[in-house]
Amino acid sequence: MISIAKPVMGEEEKKAVMEVLDSGIIAQGPKVKEFEQGFAKMCAVKHAIAVTSGTVALHLALLAHDIGPGDEVITSPFTFIASANSVLFVSAKPVFVDIDPKTFTMDASQIEAAITPKTKAIMPVHLYGMVTDMKAIMEIAKKHDLVVIEDACQAHGAMLNGTKAGAFETGTFSLYPTKNMTSAEGGMITTDDDEINEICRVIRNHGMRRRYYHDQLGYNFRMTDVHAAIGNAQLAKLPDNNTKRRSNAKFYNENLKGVTVPFVPAGYHHVYHQYTIRVPDGKRDALREHLKDNEIGSEIYYPLPIHKQGFYIDMYGEQSFPEVEKAADEVLSLPVHPELSQSDLEKVVETINTFMVKG
Numbered sequence: 001m002i003s004i005a006k007p008v009m010g011e012e013e014k015k016a017v018m019e020v021l022d023s024g025i026i027a028q029g030p031k032v033k034e035f036e037q038g039f040a041k042m043c044a045v046k047h048a049i050a051v052t053s054g055t056v057a058l059h060l061a062l063l064a065h066d067i068g069p070g071d072e073v074i075t076s077p078f079t080f081i082a083s084a085n086s087v088l089f090v091s092a093k094p095v096f097v098d099i100d101p102k103t104f105t106m107d108a109s110q111i112e113a114a115i116t117p118k119t120k121a122i123m124p125v126h127l128y129g130m131v132t133d134m135k136a137i138m139e140i141a142k143k144h145d146l147v148v149i150e151d152a153c154q155a156h157g158a159m160l161n162g163t164k165a166g167a168f169e170t171g172t173f174s175l176y177p178t179k180n181m182t183s184a185e186g187g188m189i190t191t192d193d194d195e196i197n198e199i200c201r202v203i204r205n206h207g208m209r210r211r212y213y214h215d216q217l218g219y220n221f222r223m224t225d226v227h228a229a230i231g232n233a234q235l236a237k238l239p240d241n242n243t244k245r246r247s248n249a250k251f252y253n254e255n256l257k258g259v260t261v262p263f264v265p266a267g268y269h270h271v272y273h274q275y276t277i278r279v280p281d282g283k284r285d286a287l288r289e290h291l292k293d294n295e296i297g298s299e300i301y302y303p304l305p306i307h308k309q310g311f312y313i314d315m316y317g318e319q320s321f322p323e324v325e326k327a328a329d330e331v332l333s334l335p336v337h338p339e340l341s342q343s344d345l346e347k348v349v350e351t352i353n354t355f356m357v358k359g
Ligand SMILES: *Cc1c(COP(=O)(O)O)cnc(C)c1O
Pocket: 053, 054, 055, 056, 079, 080, 082, 083, 125, 151, 153, 154, 173, 174, 175, 176, 186, 187
């Protein structure tokens, strides 16, 4: 079976975890600090704040920017549910805009029409490992005095014109096992802003600046040193692993037939968290079955857009985003992870081309 994702724990991760277990400091300690410093360096930002998941990173970033009841956050409905749910956690309202059909990320040209006096933030989602049109988004945010929180949960190391995902304003990352790097479970917030950094650290630890004196409502969002030890080992492997993902994608781009391969505009550095094709003529589900019959894993990210999820319809009624709905019917993500062999890649190509061209 060629699987869609394959997290790999090597000797480095095992050794690092054992060292922590032997050290006597297992909760948040020196390994978390080292991980935060390394992650900040990777993104070329001043601060990184480690938390327990990508979902928590989004939640904490919204809290740190003081987004709450009555506020609106503009985001994409074509993403994992946690992106929009985080807005609900702070009792704000997610306001959706359609995607650009070529890139699958938020269509920046539709953002201004969605801005109201209640809009507080824009939350672009760097889906599949490619940054959203941040040049346009940062200009709109500046013009309308809005906060930008990047959902970079799928985009560790991605860039636009040399700027890393997470470095545009406030970034959020997931470290779940299927992502480009992992700490088992975990998340990171990235920022150049000293005040946002400070407030994230306070809210992460029970709203406490001085031991047992609580300035505000806080949470326990702390990462453990056990997880950070895994994260440190994985961070060291990220550049090589992203290079492998990119070279796997290049092979697919050059060899797949009868499907639409990912579009990468000039200046964009895609890290292929997912390699996602569009399958025309309603053949997507049949192709997926055919791949399964040939022991090739594939996945649909995401089959039901957020605005079509039942509890979102209950809250906000029926909404329509035609490009999102079309994408949900056509997309298929193929195995692109760094552990694929040349023969795996050839088998995937052969299986798809036979089905699409001859089948
Ligand atoms: C994975 C993911 C999240 C949530 O991260 P967790 O670590 O699983 O909580 C949020 N947004 C996007 C786009 C993701 O892919």
